[in-house]
Amino acid sequence: MDLMGMMGKLKETQQKIEDTKKRLDTVLIDEQSTDGLLKVTLTANRSVKSITIDDSLLEDKEQLEDYMILVINKAIEKATKVNEAELDAVAKMDMPMIPGMDNLFK
Incomplete structure (x- = not known):
């Protein structure tokens, strides 16, 4: 088993995971x-980027709170x-399969 090669690969994968996390900051999800x-x-x-509330919801605090939670x-x-899909893809693509290592990136 090439331990040095594996350690290098692990470092590379960690870097790719960090890069992916940075990129995910620019991926916006609207709901x-x-x-x-x-x-x-x-x-x-x-991370919350923006919240837009229609004026009609300002009349009813409880409804607004329910809406926010939902x-x-x-x-x-x-x-x-x-x-998870993005980070799993990076980890699966680069990780040599070592038993017990798959929980490391969860």
Whole structure:
């Protein structure tokens, strides 16, 4: 087993993962309520970029809070899927299969 080669490969993969994480900061995920009154934009790294609230939602604090929770959670779910798919692709592409190593990048 070529340990030096594997360590080099591991470093390379870690670098690719870092690069992918940086790139995911520029991937935007848009989500909105079914009536379009609340819109949220996240990065694929699950960082909120913008929230747009229709004035009609400002009348009803409880409805607005419900909308926020619902829409933000949906956006986080979408962003998480994109994030995991991208990082999995990098890890699978470059990783020599070593038993027990597949949990390292989770």
